[in-house]
Amino acid sequence: MSHYPAAGTWTSCPACGRHVHQSQWGHWQQCPYCHYWQRLTATDRVAQLVDSGTFMPLKTTAKSHNQLNFPNYDEKLEQAERKTGEAEAVTTGWATIGSWPVMLMVMDSHFMMGTLNTSVTRRMIKAMQAARQRAVPVVIVTASGGARMQEGLYALVGMNLILAEVARLAAAKLPLITVLTDPTMGGVSASFAFKGDVIVAEAGATIGFAGARVIQQTMPTTLPVAFQSAERLLEHGQLDAVVVRPELRSYLINVLASYQQLGRPDHG
Amino acid sequence: MDERLRRLRAADRISAPMVIKALLPTLVRQHGDRVLGDDQALTAGFGRTAQQQGLAVLGVDRGHDLVTRRQKNGGALTVAGYRTALRVIEHAEKFDLPVVSLINMPGADASPKSERFGQSQAIADLIAAMGQLTVPNVVVFLGEGHSGGALAFANANAIIMLDDSLFNVASPEAVAAILHGQQTVSDAIDLLPMTASDLQQRGLVDHVIDHTQPDLVQVICQQIMATVTDLKSQTNLTQQREAKFQRFMDWWSEQ
Numbered sequence: 001m002s003h004y005p006a007a008g009t010w011t012s013c014p015a016c017g018r019h020v021h022q023s024q025w026g027h028w029q030q031c032p033y034c035h036y037w038q039r040l041t042a043t044d045r046v047a048q049l050v051d052s053g054t055f056m057p058l059k060t061t062a063k064s065h066n067q068l069n070f071p072n073y074d075e076k077l078e079q080a081e082r083k084t085g086e087a088e089a090v091t092t093g094w095a096t097i098g099s100w101p102v103m104l105m106v107m108d109s110h111f112m113m114g115t116l117n118t119s120v121t122r123r124m125i126k127a128m129q130a131a132r133q134r135a136v137p138v139v140i141v142t143a144s145g146g147a148r149m150q151e152g153l154y155a156l157v158g159m160n161l162i163l164a165e166v167a168r169l170a171a172a173k174l175p176l177i178t179v180l181t182d183p184t185m186g187g188v189s190a191s192f193a194f195k196g197d198v199i200v201a202e203a204g205a206t207i208g209f210a211g212a213r214v215i216q217q218t219m220p221t222t223l224p225v226a227f228q229s230a231e232r233l234l235e236h237g238q239l240d241a242v243v244v245r246p247e248l249r250s251y252l253i254n255v256l257a258s259y260q261q262l263g264r265p266d267h268g
Numbered sequence: 269m270d271e272r273l274r275r276l277r278a279a280d281r282i283s284a285p286m287v288i289k290a291l292l293p294t295l296v297r298q299h300g301d302r303v304l305g306d307d308q309a310l311t312a313g314f315g316r317t318a319q320q321q322g323l324a325v326l327g328v329d330r331g332h333d334l335v336t337r338r339q340k341n342g343g344a345l346t347v348a349g350y351r352t353a354l355r356v357i358e359h360a361e362k363f364d365l366p367v368v369s370l371i372n373m374p375g376a377d378a379s380p381k382s383e384r385f386g387q388s389q390a391i392a393d394l395i396a397a398m399g400q401l402t403v404p405n406v407v408v409f410l411g412e413g414h415s416g417g418a419l420a421f422a423n424a425n426a427i428i429m430l431d432d433s434l435f436n437v438a439s440p441e442a443v444a445a446i447l448h449g450q451q452t453v454s455d456a457i458d459l460l461p462m463t464a465s466d467l468q469q470r471g472l473v474d475h476v477i478d479h480t481q482p483d484l485v486q487v488i489c490q491q492i493m494a495t496v497t498d499l500k501s502q503t504n505l506t507q508q509r510e511a512k513f514q515r516f517m518d519w520w521s522e523q
Contacts, residue, residue: 027323067519067520067521068459068460068461070460071450071451071459072447096335101470111428118517118520121517139294147415147437147438149437149438149442149446151437151462151518151520152436152437152460152461152462153435153436153437153461153462153467153472154516154517154519154520155417156415156416156419156436156437157472157517158396158517159416159419160419160423160513161401161513161514161517162508163392163399164393164399164400164510166396167396186415187415187416187418187437188390189388189392190336190387190388190391190392190395190397191391191392191395193388193392194386194388194389194392194393194394195392195396203429207388207481208383208387208388209376209382209383209387209391209416210375210376210377210379210382210383210390212385215378215379215380215383217378218378218379219378219379221379221380223380224380224384227380227383236384236385238385239385
């Protein structure tokens with residue numbers, strides 16, 4: 001479970017280091033001292049966003065394996081599966097949000113930092129195709145360090161393939177709403193994350209292409225205050241909104257309602 | 269530095285401007301993205317070949333001496349560069365010009381400025397637009413190209429590589445870094461398929477050119493023209509392009 005608090009235990013806040021009890025993190029998983037928003041698992045994120053009990057996961061058979069025999073990749077996959085109980089870094093399924101039907105995809109940073117690989121690509125493409133069949137808007141919650149290096153170019157070309165599918169969604173005039181959460185970087189940031197019709201970020205999220213550490217290795221420089229924070233990106237005109245976690249659901253309901261010509265009572 | 273990498277980054281390496289000069293004697297340069305500025309690392313424009321074939325070109329090079337390397341940011345494109353490239357391919361689509369990209373570039377421009385102006389958005393837009401072109405597009409790896417920035421140019425109907433060039437998800441240095449120094453940079457090159465011959469075997473790369481040939485620039489131009497001619501005779505290039513990457517990824521089976 002990594003730094004994620006298990007019931008009845010204390011964990012230290014990744015931001016301020018203070019010891020925080022499970023009950024103090026609360027429903028929204030926020031540090032009571034420094035107000036840091038804990039990174040959510042896909043399961044918790046889904047529960048916070050959708051109408052209770054409406055999430056119907058798409059069937060997935062994909063299980064990743066180490067086809068290039070990259071050092072330590074098998075172990076990392078196994079650890080991630082054990083830690084999250086998921087087979088890959090994205091969860092896809094039908095749901096309603098404020099009774100609006102959507103195809104929801106949620107990336108999970110607890111699974112190998114939410115990295116994009118062949119299985120994640122396949123799941124996302126399948127989900128978008130399903131959404132197109134039923135003419136339902138797509139909501140993608142990103143949380144990813146980028147392309148998964150252990151799968152080499154096989155992971156990178158997923159950006160091309162997902163963007164081709166995004167173009168088909170656009171041709172079908174189906175809204176794509178991307179919700180950028182902490183962290184959204186690299187190949188995920190430089191592909192579908194920034195191709196949403198509406199792009200909203202969760203407050204406190206770090207969003208960018210090259211990470212702060214890489215930038216400082218390349219050119220020793222003082223980085224601007226709040227560098228790559230959602231709030232700064234909003235100021236720079238790169239996002240439509242920054243929304244705090246408890247208001248994300250109502251924000252999405254308002255966006256979906258505003259595409260009212262898509263109103264449908266169910267998933268058809 | 270690893271000998272293979274040193275060669276790709278050497279000052280006397282064949283560069284995009286050299287090939288473009290031979291390919292398009294009538295080149296009309298296109299400068300700048302009209303908003304942020306002009307990226308010196310990008311040599312872009314359109315023109316006619318000696319055989320009267322209209323082409324649009326995008327060349328990325330690192331510069332050949334200290335001054336030009338500085339002007340060109342070592343070949344790391346900035347946001348203005350990606351957006352200029354986007355403008356050039358939209359123009360190519362409008363006038364039915366095949367697009368030829370020639371690249372030798374490191375990974376992304378890791379700088380606060382590129383982040384400030386939305387490097388992610390710029391790369392995403394270029395990858396998406398390349399994928400949707402109805403005109404043929406071809407990329408030639410003259411040196412190395414890694415990560416999303418190179419992928420934006422490599423979302424193409426055909427990929428041509430010089431036999432000693434490299435194309436990967438990340439630079440060999442970055443691959444070595446995630447292994448926490450267990451492997452050297454030289455070893456990292458062999459850990460993932462990134463060489464021209466390996467990627468050709470895996471069906472991603474269509475043509476590999478021996479870089480030791482005497483008339484290398486001419487050989488590259490001929491290969492580009494043969495590839496463009498072949499692609500022009502095909503229908504539905506958007507679909508062909510997507511199918512190419514789909515086939516490549518399908519090798520990675522599911523269990």
